Structures are given as C-alpha cells and as structure tokens.
Amino acid sequence: METSPVLRGHLPDRPALAPTRRRVLGIGLALGLGGFLAACGTGPAAVLSAPSGPPQRGGRLRVGLAGGGAADSLDAHSSVSTTDIARIVNLYEPLLYRDENYELKPLLAAKVTPSADARVWTVDLRRDVLFHDGRPMTGKDVATSFKRIVDPKDPKSGAAALAILDEVAVVNEHRVEFRLNSPSATFDDSLGQYTLGIVPADYDPANPVGTGPFKYRSFAPGRNSVFVRNERYWRDGEPYLDELEILNFNDDDALINALLSTQVDAIGQIPLTLLEVIDADPRISILSAETGAWMPFTMRVDRPPFDDKRVREAFRLAVDREQMIEQVLSGNGSLGNDMYSPFDPGYPSHLPQRKQDIARAKELLAEAGHPDGLTVELVTAPIQSGAVEAAQVFAQQAAEAGIMVKIRQVDTTTFFGDSYLKWDFAQDFYYTRNYLPQVNASTLPTSPFNETHWDHPEFNALIKKANATVDDDERNALIAQAMEIEYNEGGYIIWGHANQADAYQQYVAGLVPSRTGLALSGFEFRRVWLGGAS
Incomplete structure (x- = not known):
C-alpha cells in the first residue's frame, strides 16, 4: 500500500x-x-x-x-512541505510550467513536439540557460535528472506521473527524446510539474545547483x-x-x-x-485566486451501499453546495458539479449544475431498497483546511434525505495509513490538474489513488483512446464523454473548488x-x- x-x-x-x-x-x-x-x-x-x-x-x-x-529539504525532486515547494520553485526549473492562468508554457524547453502516435516526445532545449555555477544546461543534464527521479531504488516525488517513461534519449546537447511504453497525448502536462526540475549531471542536494532565479545561500x-x-x-x-x-x-x-x-x-x-x-x-x-482545487467525498463503488449508482446519485443530490461553500469556505470558492478539472478544455460545461433535491434523493434511496433511509460512517481527518467542517455540514444536510451520517474523525497519520484507499465513505483533496493526468492518478483501475475503486469499461476505453489522440479537438470530445459518465455514475461528490488566499x-x-x-x-x-x- x-x-x-x-x-x-x-x-x-x-x-x-x-x-x-x-x-x-x-x-x-x-x-x-x-x-x-x-x-x-x-x-x-x-x-x-x-x-x-x-x-x-x-x-x-x-x-x-x-x-x-x-525533514525539510532542498532536494529538487523530493519536496514534502509547502516550504519545500517554495524553495524548489525558486532554485530549480522544469522543462514546462503552468502559468498563473493555468496555461502550459515553455520554461527550459523551447519547443515540445509529440510523434504521430504520441509515444515519442521531442524536446528542444533553450540554448541560453546556465546553471548557478555557470555551466550550460545540456541534454545530458535533462536525461540524468529524469533518471534520478524514476530511480526504482529511490523514486522521487514525480516518479508516479512518469510510469510510462521508458527512457530519455540524448539526441544532442540541445535536443532529447522522451520515449514512452504507451501513447500519451498529454505527456507535456507531466513535464510541467514543479517536482521535475532540471539539475546538473553531478547534482548534490547538499550543495544545490539549479537554473532558477535564485541561488542557495x-x-x-x-x-x-x-x-x-x-x-x-x-x-x-x-x-x-x-x-x-x-x-x-x-x-x-x-x-x-x-x-x-x-x-x-x-x-x-x-x-x-x-x-x-x-x-x-x-x-x-489580500491576494485571492480561483482554483481548480477540490476536496471530494469519496464513495467506494464496489461496496454497499455505494455499489448502487442510485445511492451515489442520492448522496450527490443531498448536498446544498451553496451552503457548503458559505459555511466551509466562508464564501471563498466556486460551485462544484461532481467533476474535477474545471479548467480543462474538454470540460463539458453543457451539463446542468447539480443542486440539492431532497425529494428526488429520497425517491432514489427507496428505489435502491432503502425506503426508510440508511446509515453510513464517514471517515474524516484534518487533511485539508475545512475537511472536518465539510463532513459536519454534509451530515446535517444529508439528514434531510433520511441519510444518517456517523462521523468518525481520525488523525491525519491514521487517515493516510494502512486503511487509506480502503474507506467506504471518506474524503480526500487535490490541487488543480487537467483531466487526463488526474484520471491517471485517481480514476483508473491502475491509478495509484483510486479511492472510489472506479472501474467502468466504457470510461476506461474512452480514456485509453483520449490518451492516444494527439488532435486537441478530438481528444477534448472524448474527455467530455468520459466526464459525462463520471458525472452520472462516478464515486466522487465534488461540491466546490476553494479559492487560494494569501496576504x-x-x-x-x-x-x-x-x-x-x-x-x-x-x-x-x-x-x-x-x-x-x-
């Protein structure tokens, strides 16, 4: 586990x-x-x-x-805390990055080009980049950086997103090829993670050298x-x-x-x-920003009562999303519609905004064999700002539909311990990601964090096809179809997206x-x- x-x-x-x-x-x-x-x-x-x-x-x-x-670290590839992330963003740089509008932009890469079958991604590097010690960045440094990240004996933070990477081949000093074992039309998204900073071939975290705007003192x-x-x-x-x-x-x-x-x-x-x-x-x-962050309730679709999609829909209809945002986020968030990745170009915005409907929730529960309602345990922990409060508000809302929620609060270590990914009804959280990378992380039978145990043949086939589709319009159409399946049958309750606030x-x-x-x-x-x- x-x-x-x-x-x-x-x-x-x-x-x-x-x-x-x-x-x-x-x-x-x-x-x-x-x-x-x-x-x-x-x-x-x-x-x-x-x-x-x-x-x-x-x-x-x-x-x-x-x-x-x-346990704080300056290691380019092993961030754990928020302070770690702040340090590595300023010391090191990946090939691509997400800007403030969540648009994928070149950073140390000048150009990134997929092959027709999306199995080989060619990266042309900037030619004007020097490391902090004055040495030029080359293709060899890129290859050794990724070799370090995916080292099977000591995998780093970004290794999970690179499971399909077979090798990084150095074509010349300013060009490398990422060769994959399966097609990925969005592999460039994986290259845009802050955990994938490029470091010299002889990198030593004790004497950190990168290409970032600031140097270690x-x-x-x-x-x-x-x-x-x-x-x-x-x-x-x-x-x-x-x-x-x-x-x-x-x-x-x-x-x-x-x-x-x-x-x-x-x-x-x-x-x-x-x-x-x-x-x-x-x-x-105050600096406030709308984000795609989400803190879902997670329903295991392979165990009762959530193995019945009517029960899952009833639970989603029991939620008053506006009240949840007001009470949990103090109004600082946007409505969720039980789908993640709201900034993805394939997001199906035509689907109706799901609202609380207590009468329909009761009907669905009765159809599923629970005419008198049902009782469930919700496992929560302070895993994210507002998580426990969200559980409490949901319990109050669900009671109107005849759903009795017994809250079991544990500490964070227990929540992410041996039972993590096994809870029947619990919570989780993620920051902004586009759809296919998030699916690969959490919504496939092979995903490392499939907490809902979702395994839908039609959905899986759409995702496989989307991963291999280089044409943006065609891929976005496939993503919209997959999202609609999740909207109707999935195991997540996504009630809102919290704003990011700083001062x-x-x-x-x-x-x-x-x-x-x-x-x-x-x-x-x-x-x-x-x-x-x-």
Missing part, C-alpha cells in the same frame, strides 16, 4: 488547518495592535507605501509559510532559508530582488501575527475564515492571482519587487 506523502503527489502542499474560535479572537487582538503601531509611525509599515511605476531592483523579500520541520531546516539573486538567470532583468528569505512558522497564529507586526512581507495560504479579519488592516492586501504588505509588488493552487503567485518570486519610502 502506497501511503508516502512524497510519492502521493498532492499531500505535501496542503494548506494550513482551519482556525478555532480562540484563534480568530487572538488574531483580532493582534490586528488591533498592528493598527495602533502603524498609526504611531512605528516600523517599516509607517514609511513604506504601495509601489508605483516600473519594477525596482534590490531588497530582501521575507515570506512566511506554515509547516515544515526537521543558507538553510536551517524547520526555521528559514535564504537565497540570493542569480545574476546568470536567463530571463532579462529578473529577478528584481537581491535576496529571498523563506521562514517557517508552526501555526497560523504565529504566521499571521508575523505579517501584522511586519516581521515578514508576505504569507501564504490564509485560512479562508480569516480573510475579512485580515483585510480590515489597511496596511495589508502581503502593500509595499510588495508583482504578485498576481494564480489558478495553480500554489500560494503567492505559484511561489514565482522572480517577478516580485519592493516599493520604496513614501
């Missing part, structure tokens, strides 16, 4: 947990104190204002993030890390900052109070319940909303700059 957060892929970057009432009150007091200090002209908040004009060079950006600890696991501008960076003019410091905080209280007292310039992943409180401070700006001092410039689900513009601090004295 694979339960490692590293290999699972979507565990490491989970946001901080939702606050308790005590914490909201405590942070409110800190806000009041912060406002008093600013009014008295104390500290940098009194002399720095919102920047204007062209970007200015110089200064140190101090970023606060919750989480991390003694110091690192204290669980405390902080400091990076300096990469003067050899291939993007003209970037980065603007002289230094970048990433600081670890143990909890949200400490994180938010550090921002209010100007100990840090920006913080990532604010609990959505605190947005209004933090936004009340005139010195602070920063008004003198910080260059941050933009990002659909990726990663905090603070996807941690792309190359574009950030600091305003001067007012």
Whole structure:
C-alpha cells in the first residue's frame, strides 16, 4: 500500500488547518495592535507605501509559510512541505510550467513536439540557460535528472506521473527524446510539474545547483532559508530582488501575527475564515485566486451501499453546495458539479449544475431498497483546511434525505495509513490538474489513488483512446464523454473548488492571482519587487 506523502503527489502542499474560535479572537487582538503601531509611525509599515511605476531592483523579500520541520529539504525532486515547494520553485526549473492562468508554457524547453502516435516526445532545449555555477544546461543534464527521479531504488516525488517513461534519449546537447511504453497525448502536462526540475549531471542536494532565479545561500531546516539573486538567470532583468528569505512558522497564529507586526512581507495560504479579519488592516492586501482545487467525498463503488449508482446519485443530490461553500469556505470558492478539472478544455460545461433535491434523493434511496433511509460512517481527518467542517455540514444536510451520517474523525497519520484507499465513505483533496493526468492518478483501475475503486469499461476505453489522440479537438470530445459518465455514475461528490488566499504588505509588488493552487503567485518570486519610502 502506497501511503508516502512524497510519492502521493498532492499531500505535501496542503494548506494550513482551519482556525478555532480562540484563534480568530487572538488574531483580532493582534490586528488591533498592528493598527495602533502603524498609526504611531512605528516600523517599516509607517514609511513604506504601495509601489508605483516600473519594477525596482534590490531588497530582501521575507515570506512566511506554515509547516515544515526537521525533514525539510532542498532536494529538487523530493519536496514534502509547502516550504519545500517554495524553495524548489525558486532554485530549480522544469522543462514546462503552468502559468498563473493555468496555461502550459515553455520554461527550459523551447519547443515540445509529440510523434504521430504520441509515444515519442521531442524536446528542444533553450540554448541560453546556465546553471548557478555557470555551466550550460545540456541534454545530458535533462536525461540524468529524469533518471534520478524514476530511480526504482529511490523514486522521487514525480516518479508516479512518469510510469510510462521508458527512457530519455540524448539526441544532442540541445535536443532529447522522451520515449514512452504507451501513447500519451498529454505527456507535456507531466513535464510541467514543479517536482521535475532540471539539475546538473553531478547534482548534490547538499550543495544545490539549479537554473532558477535564485541561488542557495543558507538553510536551517524547520526555521528559514535564504537565497540570493542569480545574476546568470536567463530571463532579462529578473529577478528584481537581491535576496529571498523563506521562514517557517508552526501555526497560523504565529504566521499571521508575523505579517501584522511586519516581521515578514508576505504569507501564504490564509485560512479562508480569516480573510475579512485580515483585510480590515489597511496596511495589508489580500491576494485571492480561483482554483481548480477540490476536496471530494469519496464513495467506494464496489461496496454497499455505494455499489448502487442510485445511492451515489442520492448522496450527490443531498448536498446544498451553496451552503457548503458559505459555511466551509466562508464564501471563498466556486460551485462544484461532481467533476474535477474545471479548467480543462474538454470540460463539458453543457451539463446542468447539480443542486440539492431532497425529494428526488429520497425517491432514489427507496428505489435502491432503502425506503426508510440508511446509515453510513464517514471517515474524516484534518487533511485539508475545512475537511472536518465539510463532513459536519454534509451530515446535517444529508439528514434531510433520511441519510444518517456517523462521523468518525481520525488523525491525519491514521487517515493516510494502512486503511487509506480502503474507506467506504471518506474524503480526500487535490490541487488543480487537467483531466487526463488526474484520471491517471485517481480514476483508473491502475491509478495509484483510486479511492472510489472506479472501474467502468466504457470510461476506461474512452480514456485509453483520449490518451492516444494527439488532435486537441478530438481528444477534448472524448474527455467530455468520459466526464459525462463520471458525472452520472462516478464515486466522487465534488461540491466546490476553494479559492487560494494569501496576504502581503502593500509595499510588495508583482504578485498576481494564480489558478495553480500554489500560494503567492505559484511561489514565482522572480517577478516580485519592493516599493520604496513614501
């Protein structure tokens, strides 16, 4: 049973947990104190204002993030915590990446071309890229980077997405071929993951060298890390900052109070319940972004009562999605329609938005042999901000349809322990992904995280065909058909997509909303700059 957060892929970057009432009150007091200090002209908040004009060079950006600890790493391919991800995005770069609009763009690759049968992907590399130590990046470095990631004796975070990769063949210094053991028309999506940074052939994580906008200076696991501008960076003019410091905080209280007292310039992943409180401070700006993140309820379709699709539909119709978003996300999210990947070009937007229908839910339960309703156990844990709250709200809503939900709350270690992927009715979470990569991760008999135990022959055939279809329009039509099957028969209840929310001092410039689900513009601090004295 694979339960490692590293290999699972979507565990490491989970946001901080939702606050308790005590914490909201405590942070409110800190806000009041912060406002008093600013009014008295104390500290940098009194002399720095919102920047204007062209970007200015110089200064140190101090970023606060919750989480991390003694296991923190600078390894390009072994990120676990949110702070790990922030570090590797700035030290290293993959061949492709998802920009703030969730569009796949070239990064270290200049061009990526699939063969007609989607089994060989040719990558032409940028010719102007140097590593931090001044050596040019070559095809050999690309090949050895991927060999390191998929090493069967020590597979790294991105290995699961590369199961179909047979070899990376070096054609010349600036061209490589990714040769696959089965067709994949969306293999370029796999190449656009932050866990696939290109490193030198002689890479040593203890002395990290990459191609990113910042270079390593110091690192204290669980405390902080400091990076300096990469003067050899291939993007003209970037980065603007002289230094970048990433600081670890143990909890949200400490994180938010550090921002209010100007100990840090920006913080990532604010609990959505605190947005209004933090936004009340005139010195602070909120960065909010719509994402494709989702926190589903998972129904095992191979076990009763969920082996009856009428029961699954009844459960989906029991959900008041608007109320769920309001109570769990404090209104900071978009409606879900029991399908993931809302930004995928193949997303079937013509399907009706599913709404709560208690009468129809009762009818379906009666047709399935449960005229008096039924009782189920829902396993929950604080795996994601709002997960436990979502379970509680669902239990209240489902009771109207005669569904008695007994909530069993366990700790996160237990949830992702030996019983993970075996729960009859539980929850999970994922960040933004396009459809076929997400299917390969969670919705096929061969998927490593098929928590619903979904195995639908017609669906499987459509996915196999879509994976081998290079033409975008044809592939999107197949994706729409597969999504419609899941919409009608699948094992997920997807009630909403949470926004990503961060906060920063008004003198910080260059941050933009990002659909990726990663905090603070996807941690792309190359574009950030600091305003001067007012």
